[in-house]
Amino acid sequence: MGxxxxxxxxxxxxxxxxxxDIVANVKRLLNDEPMQPMDPWYRGFKGRxxxxxxxxxGATYTVTGIIDEVDSTTVKITELPIxxxxxxxxxxxxxxxxxxxKVKEPFIKDYREYNDDTTVHFEVALSEENMNxxxxxxxxxxxxxxxTISTSNMHLFDPKGVIKKYDxxxxxxxxxxxxxxxxxxxxxxxxNKVRFIxxxxxxxxxxxxxxxxxxxxxxxxxxxxxxxxxxKGIDAAVVGAIADAEEAEETNEVYKGGVKSSDYEYLLSxxxxxxxxxxxxxxxxxxxxxxKMSKN
Numbered sequence: 001m002g003x004x005x006x007x008x009x010x011x012x013x014x015x016x017x018x019x020x021d022i023v024a025n026v027k028r029l030l031n032d033e034p035m036q037p038m039d040p041w042y043r044g045f046k047g048r049x050x051x052x053x054x055x056x057x058g059a060t061y062t063v064t065g066i067i068d069e070v071d072s073t074t075v076k077i078t079e080l081p082i083x084x085x086x087x088x089x090x091x092x093x094x095x096x097x098x099x100x101x102k103v104k105e106p107f108i109k110d111y112r113e114y115n116d117d118t119t120v121h122f123e124v125a126l127s128e129e130n131m132n133x134x135x136x137x138x139x140x141x142x143x144x145x146x147x148t149i150s151t152s153n154m155h156l157f158d159p160k161g162v163i164k165k166y167d168x169x170x171x172x173x174x175x176x177x178x179x180x181x182x183x184x185x186x187x188x189x190x191x192n193k194v195r196f197i198x199x200x201x202x203x204x205x206x207x208x209x210x211x212x213x214x215x216x217x218x219x220x221x222x223x224x225x226x227x228x229x230x231x232k233g234i235d236a237a238v239v240g241a242i243a244d245a246e247e248a249e250e251t252n253e254v255y256k257g258g259v260k261s262s263d264y265e266y267l268l269s270x271x272x273x274x275x276x277x278x279x280x281x282x283x284x285x286x287x288x289x290x291x292k293m294s295k296n
Contacts, residue, residue: 040149044118047079052148065145070123072131075139077122081147086115092144093124107134185227189266190287192225196267197283200275207268207275216259219267226263 018041025035040049040061053060066079080089096107107130114121124143126134134142199205199222207215220226253261 042082045082047081060148060150063147063149064140067139067143067145069139072128073125075124077124077143078120080120081145082149083147086120093122187287188225189227190283193267194280194283194287196224197275197280201277216264219264220259224264224267227266228260229262229265
C-alpha cells in the first residue's frame, strides 16, 4: 500500500511512497529521532528507481524499464518506466518500424506484443547492424525506457490547515504527525466521555442541581482530562479533529484550582438523553474503531 501526494502548479501527477516508510518516519518523529529519506515506490513496478540528483528543493530520480537482448537480432521489453503507457509505447515502436518525417529509414523490422492487464511484454526484431548501434547508444536510451520524477513541488495542508509547499516527502511527515496527534486526542476524549457517562449512570457523579464550579472541581479531582475549546477555524476542519457542537463563544472563567469553564464543556454539553448505557456501548464501539485507525 502506498500514499499518494498531489503535485500542483503545472505538474498534475502523483508520487507514491510506501506506507511502511511513512509510518516508520512518523514513529521516529514521535520518538524525537531523525527521519530517514523516503524514495518513490510503485506497487508492482519491476524496473529501477535511482536517485540521480539532490537539490535544496528536492531530489530527482531516474526511472528505468527493463529490456534484455534475446539474441543478435531480438530484444525483449518486460517493463515500461513510470508514466509510459502501453498504447503510447506501441505507437513509438510503430514509428521505429515505419520511419518518421525526421527519420525516414526504419530502425526495427517488426515487433510482437504479449501484454496482458498486469504485465508488459514486447519482442522487437531488428538487424544485427542496428542491434550493434542500439547497444552502443544504450538499449534503454535507444528504446526510450527512462523517465525522470522529482520530489519537489508537493503541496499539502499544514497542521494549521493552510496549503503549503513541501520540498521533500520527509517534510510532509510533520502533517502526518499532526494527524496522529489529533487521532490520539480524539481517542482520549472518547475515553473520558465513556467514564463520565458511566459515572452519571452509576450515581457516582451528580450533575443536577449543582454549582458548576463544584462539578468542575470534582471532574478535575477524578482525573478527567480537560479539553479547552479551540477557536473555530480551518485547522479543525482540515486536520480532522473531532469537534463537539458548540454554541456561541463564552467567557472562559477560571475557577478555584485553575479549572477553566471550557475545560469540561465537551462532557457537560452532552444532551441528557445521551447519558445512558446505550450511549456508553456506542462510544465504546467508536473508541475501538479509533484505536484500530491509530494502529494502521
